[in-house]
Amino acid sequence: xxxxxxxxxxxMAEKDxxxxxxxxxxxxxxxxxxxxxxxxxxYNVGICEQSMVGMAAGLAMEGYRPVIHTIAPFCVERAYxxxxxxxxxxxxxxxxxxxGGSFDYAHLGCTHHCYSDIAILRPLPNIEIFCPGNSxxxxxLFEDSWSNGKPKYFKLIKDEHKKELDILPYxxxxxxxxxxxxxIIFTSGxxxxxxxxxxxHTVVYCPTIEPMSLxxxxxxxxxxxxxxKCVTLEENSSIGCLAxxxxxxxxxxxxxxTMKKVGIPRKxxxxxxxxxxxxxEVGITLEKLLESVRAL
Numbered sequence: 001x002x003x004x005x006x007x008x009x010x011x012m013a014e015k016d017x018x019x020x021x022x023x024x025x026x027x028x029x030x031x032x033x034x035x036x037x038x039x040x041x042x043y044n045v046g047i048c049e050q051s052m053v054g055m056a057a058g059l060a061m062e063g064y065r066p067v068i069h070t071i072a073p074f075c076v077e078r079a080y081x082x083x084x085x086x087x088x089x090x091x092x093x094x095x096x097x098x099x100g101g102s103f104d105y106a107h108l109g110c111t112h113h114c115y116s117d118i119a120i121l122r123p124l125p126n127i128e129i130f131c132p133g134n135s136x137x138x139x140x141l142f143e144d145s146w147s148n149g150k151p152k153y154f155k156l157i158k159d160e161h162k163k164e165l166d167i168l169p170y171x172x173x174x175x176x177x178x179x180x181x182x183x184i185i186f187t188s189g190x191x192x193x194x195x196x197x198x199x200x201h202t203v204v205y206c207p208t209i210e211p212m213s214l215x216x217x218x219x220x221x222x223x224x225x226x227x228x229k230c231v232t233l234e235e236n237s238s239i240g241c242l243a244x245x246x247x248x249x250x251x252x253x254x255x256x257x258t259m260k261k262v263g264i265p266r267k268x269x270x271x272x273x274x275x276x277x278x279x280x281e282v283g284i285t286l287e288k289l290l291e292s293v294r295a296l
Contacts, residue, residue: 001156002099004135006030008142009067013038016147018063022056024049024070027099031069049079056094057086065093065147071105072098072114072155080120087151088124094151095142101157102235102264103275115264119240121153122210128152129209130169131188131242134160137167137207145169157235159275161192165205170213172220175203183229183260183296185289186220186246188236195233197286198293202227209245220246221253229296231260233289235279238263260292 010033013019020041021034028044035042045052049070056066068075075098076083087094098117105112121127128150132138138156145152167173175192178200185203187195195203204220206212212220224230232243238261250257264282271281279285 001132001135001138001158001160002027002030004138005069005097005099005156006034008139009034010037012143012146013041016065018065020059020064020066022052022066022068024052024068024074026070047074049074050082053079053082053094054086057082057090057092060092060094061090065095067095067097069097069099071100071112072117073100073112076114076117076121076153083121083127083151084124088126091126091149092151093147093149095146095154096152097142097154097156099156101155101159101275103269103278104158106275106278107272109272110268110270113269115235115237115269116240117153117155117236118209118242119237122240122245126151128169128211130154130207131209131236132156132207133163133189133192133205137165140167141169141207155189157190159190161190163192163196167207170208170211170216172208172212172216173205174219174223175205176201178202180223180227182227183231183293184223184227185231185233185293186242187233188242189234191233191235191284194284194286194289198289201293206242206245209242212245212249217249217252220249221255224250224253224255224257228255228257229259230257231262231289231292231296233262233284235284236263238265258296260296262289262292
């Protein structure tokens with residue numbers, strides 16, 4: 001998805017002369033073509049992520065549409081206060097595009113993991129949160145939400161699902177329309193492929209985490225009124241992310257539900273290896289998903 005991001009920046013900059021890219025000393029080569037084409041709209045702020053957010057807020061207040069780009073733990077966890085005060089409280093049009101996902105930098109340990117980004121951003125008013133599952137989805141979500149006046153966060157993960165979907169921001173999609181006597185599976189991002197391996201279960205795919213449209217929420221509520229048992233599958237913290245979003249939607253619709261969460265538990269993932277090794281260790285696997293479905 002990083003290559004898709006670089007390509008999309010050039011496409012959008014050619015159409016919008018207010019687009020400005022700020023990076024935190026990463027992706028220099030990836031964005032080299034952008035820098036060459038638009039040298040006055042490309043800033044390497046260095047390892048100063050809090051200042052980068054503040055600069056982006058100032059640019060937005062002057063009518064520009066900045067895009068911030070760096071590794072997730074540095075642009076979200078390190079600069080959280082600036083996102084809260086400079087972006088969300090001021091409600092300015094700044095887009096944060098992170099890389100690294102939860103485990104893309106698995107070999108660098110906890111300092112470069114970020115499984116709590118969505119959990120800590122979701123409570124902030126005004127911010128929109130997207131978790132695209134592949135490059136095509138990123139392009140659609142980015143372009144269709146562009147210049148909407150809101151702070152936005154895109155969580156990019158190296159792995160991509162292989163489904164060909166036509167999606168829109170703020171909506172959810174029913175996949176594998178299975179027997180509603182069986183628990184419903186809710187998922188986001190690249191894990192859609194894993195979720196749809198479970199046969200004869202309805203899968204609801206949510207590339208937008210915040211906000212969801214009224215139609216999307218009503219679709220989820222209508223399903224949960226028929227089948228109130230569900231499993232959430234996500235490569236995020238199991239606290240505060242997609243699972244809690246689904247619970248909130250159910251509560252708003254007075255839909256009592258029984259839920260199992262398959263996500264990253266409340267722990268530091270201190271082992272080393274590839275992203276797939278971490279997923280296996282924390283239980284983001286088909287076996288764990290099937291176990292959770294059967295338990296319901």
